Amino acid sequence: MKKLLITGVSGFLGWHLCQLAQLGWEVYGTYHTHFLEIPDMKMVKVNLTDFQELKGIFNDIKPDAVIHTAAQSQPNYCQLHSQESYKINVTASCDIAGLCADNSLPLAFTSTDLVFDGLNAPYQEIDQVSPVNIYGEQKVEAEAGILKVYPQAAICRMPLMFGRETPTAKSFIQQFIQILKDGKELSLFIDEFRTPVSANTAAKGLLLALEKVNGIIHLGGKERISRYEFGKILVEILQLPNDKLKSCFQADVKMAAARPKDVSLDSSQAFALGYQSLSVREELEILKSTC
Known part of the structure; x- marks a missing residue:
């Protein structure tokens, strides 16, 4: 090989x-x-x-x-x-x-x-x-x-x-899941969009x-989605407490690095080459079944 x-x-x-x-x-x-x-x-x-x-x-x-x-x-x-x-x-x-x-x-x-x-x-x-x-x-x-x-x-x-955590690293969803399981409030942006x-x-x-x-x-995904919309799907698929999931704006959170509002990628060139991306819901369903 x-x-x-x-x-x-x-x-x-x-x-x-x-x-x-x-x-x-x-x-x-x-x-x-x-x-x-x-x-x-x-x-x-x-x-x-x-x-x-x-x-x-x-x-x-x-x-x-x-x-x-x-x-x-x-x-x-x-x-x-x-x-x-x-x-x-x-x-x-x-x-x-x-x-x-x-x-x-x-x-x-x-x-x-x-x-x-x-x-x-x-x-x-x-x-x-x-x-x-x-x-x-x-x-x-x-x-x-x-x-x-x-x-x-x-x-x-x-x-x-995003995905399941590895022996030495996590994706952002692990933090989301833990916050909600702990009964704490999770505020996610409704004005920041990606193609995860x-x-x-x-x-x-x-x-x-x-x-x-x-x-x-x-190599983006096929759907444009906000952090908050992602969180709602995550809560539904993994059956997490949803009463603590809140929406907020980028301007509400002070960060060292500025964040662009919408960096959705057009990945049609990759799709034409055979790259296949599932919806966030489908990806999370697979994640749930393998955890």
């Missing part, structure tokens, strides 16, 4: 991607601080911001392809620690692209829907980027840097993702892009 190097396997998306990728690849996964064991997979500890370490991993493993999911992806953290997050979000990403270019290796990079300002959704791949926070700015810079050194790379703009997908669907999209895409592709 060919070797696939996946960075950031201790992260939420990286872990789910590994489960799926093992069906067709010999998978090598990198982690930095959060060690975990995944059956039948080789784990490699590496500081991706150290170029010599990174180069050594490529020389040792000699991968046939790379999917780069490792990132500092919390917008508020990036806003407050921009120099630290720049090293992993931009510098390491461009270094990985350079190493892939040197060896003509297929590369899929995980970007974000937050490269847009939220004023002209739904967004196509050709639409102008205009981030409103540092995390989005760093992903924009990484996209440009990667394509400059390696135009054949697949730049995958990812939407809001499950981590499993996102992983399938990344593997498809690795094989079929050069340049930018959107």
Whole structure:
């Protein structure tokens, strides 16, 4: 089997991607601080911001392809620690692209829907980027840097993702579920819209892009939905207490990083390639049946 190097396997998306990728690849996964064991997979500890370490991993493993999911992806953290997050979000990403270019290796990079300002959704791949926070700015810079050194790379703009928790990471729904189970009030935005997908669907999209895409592709879901609407479906499917679910506006919550109002992605290009996305309700029904 060919070797696939996946960075950031201790992260939420990286872990789910590994489960799926093992069906067709010999998978090598990198982690930095959060060690975990995944059956039948080789784990490699590496500081991706150290170029010599990174180069050594490529020389040792000699991968046939790379999917780069490792990132500092919390917008508020990036806003407050921009120099630290720049090293992993931009510098390491461009270094990985350079190493892939040197060896003509297929590369899929995980970007974000937050490269847009939220004023002209739904967004196509050709639409102008205009981030409103540092995390989005760093992903924009990484996209440009990667394509400059390696135009054949697949730049995958990812939407809001959810799913079951992993040994070392959670998605946003775990916090929602716990708050409601504890009988506490959960206030969700009615004026912030995304096109969410499950981590499993996102992983399938990344593997498809690795094989079929050069340049930018959107891997969003097929429905535009607010956080509050998502919460209502979650409460219904998982039969959670709903009397504490409240609606609010973005302006009601003070955050370090500005949030765009609507970064819904038009993913018709990916759908045409065979990417398949379920509705939020269908995804949550599957999640309920597997937990």
